Amino acid sequence: MRLLHHSTSTDRPFHLDPAPLVRWVYVGRFSIATAIFVAAVLVWQDALTDTGKLLVASLAFAATLAVTAVSVVYSEFYGRALGPTFHYLQSVFDLFLVTAVVHVTGASSSQFAALYILVIATSSLLLPVGGGLLVAALGNVLYVADALWSVETPFTATVWVQLAVFAAVALGSAWLSAKLREAGKGTEAVLAHVRLQAADILYNIRSGIITVDATGRLLYANPMAEQLLGLDLDPYVGRPVLEALRRIAPELVDAVDRSMRDRVRTARAEGVISAIGRRFPIGVTTTYTEGDGRNTDRTTTAIFQDISDQKRIETLRLRAERLEGVAELSASLAHEIKNPLASIRSACEQLSRSTFTGADERTLTHLVMRESDRLSRLLTEFLDFARVRVARREPIDVAELAAGAVRLALAHPDRPADVSVVCEAPHGEFIVEGDDDLLHRALFNLLLNAVQVSSEGGEVRVEVEDASVKQLDVGPNFADGGVALSVVDTGPGIAPEIRDRLFDPFFTTKPGGSGLGLAVVHRATDVHRGHVFLDTGPTGTRFTIVLPRAARTMPRFTLGTSSATVLT
Incomplete structure (x- = not known):
């Protein structure tokens, strides 16, 4: 397993994350040194005559700038691990800085002696127990040395009180740090166990x-x-x-x-x-x-x-479905051909007897021609259905495709004069790749059906829009998004018992219909790697063709709210 950030092992002792605390140390150190230096120069008038204190304040400020800058570069810019040595050096410098501040502001009587407490507490949290106590001891030594060095401030009982406070803070902080480490070990053990389980799964997974x-x-x-x-x-x-x-x-x-x-x-x-x-x-x-x-x-x-195995299985499944479909289609075609052939055979047998008058003979001849035409039309439509394939792939503007189909439907003789046909396509790119003629046939079949079933004074709408996320969830072909092309009518709706058979070849509810129109729609959509959705009720029906959007034209997905049924 490869990781940029390695997990903590179970045998490493638990530590608090030192980075946030160290950053606050940088800020506090710089603020204190700056305040003391500015005060020594501008506020404390007696400091102007005491060159020693002014020198101490200046050196402390300069040293703080240098040490803090180096520390920030080391820990923040280079991102180095902050080990015990780093924390020891930081604590020692902070003790000397606080000692300088205390010396400048009155030695043992200085109100800034409390800063030792902050340094000791911080060190106890960042260092092991012994390290925190060692820093506290060094702080006591420096405080006592400054008190003894100062001529103005005698070594009084105040110093002993401060030393006792320092020791108490060191012990209390060390105890708290130890408790935190002890509690952290249990948490770290649980986390390590979870990490090992996850690592084992990820290491052995077949993906x-x-x-x-x-x-x-x-x-x-x-x-x-x-x-x-x-x-x-x-x-x-x-x-x-x-x-x-x-x-x-x-x-x-x-x-x-x-x-x-x-x-x-x-x-x-x-x-x-x-x-x-x-x-x-x-x-x-x-x-x-x-x-x-x-x-x-x-x-x-x-x-x-x-997914090679899945693809092979999918290919075999599609081949089996195709063979099953061919068998069903052959049976349907044989049934459709059988009736016209029976009529033609009967007429021919009667004509062969030569006992008919001229009028009867003309009637039988007309029957033969009519049934022959019906067979020819049936076979032509069947061949068109069988040849549904993408002859060429080219960019297609779906909005223009819809507008062209609407113009053709408006001029079609089967459109009732009081049924209007409108096209709704917002501005934008609705580009797909495919066969323009094939998609036009599919759309026009839907449009013509909608016009024919619409009620008197009804309206048929063709809508072009971005496909919703819900529609795109039906398959992986829509990585670049999708375009939804809908045909909406105001007809009586589709009965529930026939919805599952709508796209079956030769199934029709229209007198004289071939039953291949919606089958062509389904096949044309399928060869373009799209899907057909049906949404219908007691009145009105919406057919929606969803096609994969051409690459590099994908907009943001929009949330869909339709409860449509997908037909594949």
Whole structure:
């Protein structure tokens, strides 16, 4: 397992996170040194005649600037681990700084002697118990030495009180720190157990897992990710990795980019891994995690796996369904052909007897011609249905496609004069890739059906809009979003008992209908990797064709509220 930030092991002692406390130490140290220096120069008039105190204040201020600057660079810019040596050095310097402040402000009678307490308490939290007591002892030594050094302030009982307070603070802080460490060990043990369980799962899972931040740096990769990608990811931990992955699995990188760019919590896609000597399909699921707004806290995790077996099974399933469909279609076609052939045969048998008058003969001849035409039309429509395929793929503006179909429907002789047809398409790009003629046929079939079933004075609407998230959840073909093309009528609605058979070939409820119109709609949508939705009630019906949007034209997804039934 590869991690940018390694988890804490169970045998390492528990420590509080020192970084926030150390930052406050920097701020407090700089503030105190600055205040004393400014006061020595501008406020304390006697300090102007006491060059010794002014010199001490100046040296303390300069030393504080230097030490704090070096410490900030070490801990913040270089990000080095803050070990015991660092904390010992910081505590010793702070003790000398406080001693300088106390010396300038009155030695043992100084009100700033309480600053020793802050240094001792902070050291007890950051250092082991012995380290905190050692810092307290050094503080006592410095305080006593300053009191003895000062000529103006005698060594009185006040000093002993201060020393007792320092010792009490050191012991109390050490006890509190020990209790925190003891409580932390139990929590750390539980966390370590959880980490080990998660690590074991991620290490042995049969899916590749990678996690990157908003800048494309690799934060995590499990062994299966390396195996699937055929790439050693160790050198990329903590470094940009997406360009290296793009040469091997471009769809995987595109899915990660989309998830990070659009902040989609969960998304699915499919792609191909092309490594040396091998090429296989993969399924990808990405999960986006929002941090506190910084790029390093925003991450996307991609889980991917080899779906070659699923693809083979899917191919076999589709082949079996296709053969089953051919069998059903053949039976339906045979049934449709049987009746006209029976009529033609009967007419021919009667004509062969030559016992009819001219009028009867003309009637039988007309019957033969009519049934022959019916057979010809049936076979032509069947061949059109069988040849439904994408002859060429080109960018198609769905709004223009809808407008053209509406103009044709308005001029169609089967449209009642009092039924209006309107097209509603907002401004924007609604581009898909496919066969313009095939999609036009599918849309016009829906439009013509809607016009024919609409009630008197009714209206048929063609709507073009962005597909909703709910509609896009039906499959992985919509990685770039989708376009929804709807035909809405004001007819009587579709009865529940026939909804499941609407797209079956040769099923029709219209007198004289072939039953292939909606079957063509379904097949045309299917070969464009789309889906057909049906939403109907007692009055009115909405057919919606959802097609994958052409790459690089995807807008933000909109939330859908429809309770439509998907037909696939």
